[in-house]
Amino acid sequence: MTAKDSSWLDLYQTLLDAWGPQHWWPADSPFEVMVGAILTQNTAWSNVEKAIGRLRQAQALTVSAVLKARDAELEEWLRPAGYFRVKAKRLRAFCQFLEEQGVAEQPQLLGLDLETLSLRALLLGVHGVGEETADSILLYALGRSIMVVDAYTRRIGSRLGWVGASIGYKDLQGVIEASLPTKSGVPLRKEFHALLVSLGKEHCRPRNPRCHRCPVQAFCRYGQGVSDQGRVRAD
Ligand code: SF4
Structure with missing residues (x-):
């Protein structure tokens, strides 16, 4: 799969397959x-x-x-x-x-x-x-079907090559919502946001992202330009 023919839903599925449920939000009520x-x-x-x-x-x-x-x-x-x-x-x-x-x-x-x-x-x-x-x-x-986005989501989407690095909150949310199904909307969105936070914390860091072990490197534009040692290749 390449950056061009993949989608936010593919990203969700790939992360879920790699890491499983994240058990969010940790709270009793x-x-x-x-x-x-x-x-x-x-x-x-x-x-x-x-x-x-x-x-x-x-x-x-x-x-x-x-x-x-x-x-x-x-x-x-x-x-x-x-x-x-x-x-x-x-x-x-x-x-x-x-x-x-x-x-x-x-x-x-x-x-x-x-x-x-x-x-x-x-x-x-x-x-x-x-x-x-x-x-x-x-x-x-409240269990409403709405995607939460944040700085992790923006950075990941930008490096994947799907959105601009300065895209606003509402636009980013709209782009993602457009690619997600409404069926199973709430559980999927809960899990997806949690997985994106994990990806942002564990791999897609602001500096020196750990692309060589990232589960979505195969369809990430930035990741495809990175060597196995984690350094950006000079094209
Ligand atoms: S491959 Fe690298 S740049 Fe792409 S999402 Fe993974 S960590 Fe981020």
């Missing part, structure tokens, strides 16, 4: 997914886990507990996630939003009567919720 999606901005997941662990230990992993907490208390719980003051404000704003929507007790019921794109627009109106966060919440917490 839809609300925990929402909290993780807010806290994971600009930090490693291991730091998010520490912050969520602190919330759990303080029995504060509920909407009402977050809203009742004092600013200093909430910030201290979130400290391991970095930018903890900013994230405390964002988490509080999100919990206020859930309360206003009448789903504080059952956040998984958010927007049940709304189409996915209407719910997405509603989420984007909440303080601190950007496109990737909104889509992560839609897909992993």
Whole structure:
């Protein structure tokens, strides 16, 4: 298969065949997914886990507990996630939003009567919720069929030769969505995003990508220009 005749769906299948299910999103409840999606901005997941662990230990992993907490208390719980003051404000704003929507007790019921794109627009109106966060919440917490894209996805797509390196979030999402089936939409999209994150972390790094052991090298334009020692060949 070459870069020209392969697709995002082939990429998904190749990664799944190589690595199997990634068991994402690691969380015990839809609300925990929402909290993780807010806290994971600009930090490693291991730091998010520490912050969520602190919330759990303080029995504060509920909407009402977050809203009742004092600013200093909430910030201290979130400290391991970095930018903890900013994230405390964002988490509080999100919990206020859930309360206003009448789903504080059952956040998984958010927007049940709304189409996915209407719910997405509603989420984007909440303080601190950007496109990737909104889509992560839609897909992993609320089971909506929508592809999450990020910097890994953009870098991989660009190196494969399928999209430009500066493509915007919505355009990249649209290109991928156009090549994915709607059937089995949610499980496939959950798995695909997780596999792309693994590919971005393990192989397709910003510098010195590990192409020689990458499962998709056979149809990657960048990978095809790389020698077995991992150096870009001079054409
Ligand atoms: S072959 Fe190299 S450039 Fe292509 S996806 Fe794999 S690691 Fe990235």
